[in-house]
Amino acid sequence: MANKILEVKGLKQYFGTAKQPIKAIDGISFDVYEGETLGLVGESGCGKSTTGRSIIRLYDITEGQITFKGKNISEMKSRKELMQFNREMQMIFQDPYASLNPRMTAGELIAEGFDIHGLYKNKKERQARIGELLEAVGLTREHANRYAHEFSGGQRQRIGIARALSLDPSFIIADEPISALDVSIQAQVVNLLKQLQKERGLTYLFIAHDLSMVKYISDRIAVMYRGKILELGSADEIYNNPIHPYTKSLLSAVPQPDPAYERNRTRIPYKHVEHDPAAKVIEARPGHFVFGTDAQVKDWAK
Template identity: 50%
Template sequence: MAEEKKYNPADFPAEIPYQEGDPVLSIRHVDITFGSGRKQFKAVSDANFDIHKGETVSLVGESGSGKTTIGRAIVRINPCSAGAIYYKGRKISGKMPRKEARELVRKIQMIFQDPAASLNERATIEYIISEGLINFKLYKDDKERVEKVEKAITDVGLLPEHLTRYPHEFSGGQRQRVGIARSVVMEPEFIVADEPISALDVSIRAQVLNLLKKFQRERGLTYLFIAHDLSIVRFISDRIVVIHLGKIVEVAETEELFAHPLHPYTKSLMSAIPIPDPILEKEKELFVYDPSVHDYSVEEPSLVDIGHGHFVYGSPSEIEKYKAAREGK
């Protein structure tokens, strides 16, 4: 493989010009590594994408591809080893003034994958939902806090009488809605939803997805939706980012991507979507992705815009092929 491009920290100033209409979140040449020395492992390399206000962008890839790692970098849990993340023109990766970092915690919230693990089992639902409010003192008096919490819990379709209960008394879907209530009550601008429905029963997935969409409509929220199930992603997202082994391989609007999957990995993901028709499903030909089709020994691959807001990762010759395939139809 060709030598990777090196970026200077000076290429990422603490502030970049930002105005209304620009993407709220920009990820620029982000590398995320774990461990150090010989045990170092690069989970994400040279990630680039933008998220606009009010948009739902889905991050799709297999287990271990770095989806969650990127999501956690946005909420500042995982540090970036190179590159930068900008939120409204302000660099949010790396060191930040304490006050700004705190404000960012309120603005960018996270919904976790496993509702069984992400709620404190020894706290009541009231404390769990109030936790963020208490941290930021987002209420005048205790009466207002209780009102806010009660509104939050009814907004997610649960009952105020649940507030005195403990998480283990709830079903998976109910717990996930508590998790949503606790982030939404903070009145965030941006939510990182880390596979919020993959641990849920199929019958209640739609309920949780509709709830997320409802909040987006009502409050103009922006989502980064992390998932591995493309059929769900199609339902919820405006744009899709496909990631494979820490590298972003394709970015496009949802219908564009479903109509013209170009990268072989995306094609294999598409072909893996089950069709709810036994005859078609049986006759379907599975496309298996073979990474050895790429020859990057001579040419250096990169993520290139091929028009139609469609980005594909590949070497120049591959990009030509992809362009022809896109336009040839």
């Protein structure tokens, strides 16, 4: 078994007032292992992007513990520790239009991290490194002098990926990196991420709502709903043997490229019920975890 690179325990992220908190994340726990891709899926507003942003310290967490490479990230106070953490963990954002400064060239965008961390001060070395990163994501060195508006959506996302790679991180949070792209471009970007993972030994937390794409890229999948992780297991296990009714409902909505199947496909509606106070995380099968009571999980597993 690979080493744990990230451990999340009892993570809570509340917004609003103490009297009326909005529970964006309500006590979730999971691990991510070196070299794997953990897919985090769920509908809009379930808390999956907030989870990613909390892990990378864009938000101060309300409660819980996030341990990265054996260190509690909430206890990192010194500038040196924080700088090292920021080099090790990077994020690819959802919207390639909003996440790139239109006043900066592609080269300047990629080199922002160099300036913050004091790297590649030699102009020649810097240009060579920018060129390498552009080529690594399928662009050319000539693209370094173009501005964001001169690129297509897919190309912009490639610049976002090059920027995330610029500091040689070991862990990347991909926050819905393909949802704003055309379907034909989505597959190219996902294949690029898989290739980069293989070449650079990267670990991904891949956040998305498209289950078919998540199955393609992920080793394991966590299904999130209303701030809770309801089911977690290997990609094949979640896809072929779902247990929680919400996971079954999500899977029933995935379209298939088969007209005969599509004509007969029946959606399984999910009726929201408040979580039972006795609900807990249960290992229903080896490595397959479900959130519910013993009686519920037994009933769902039938």
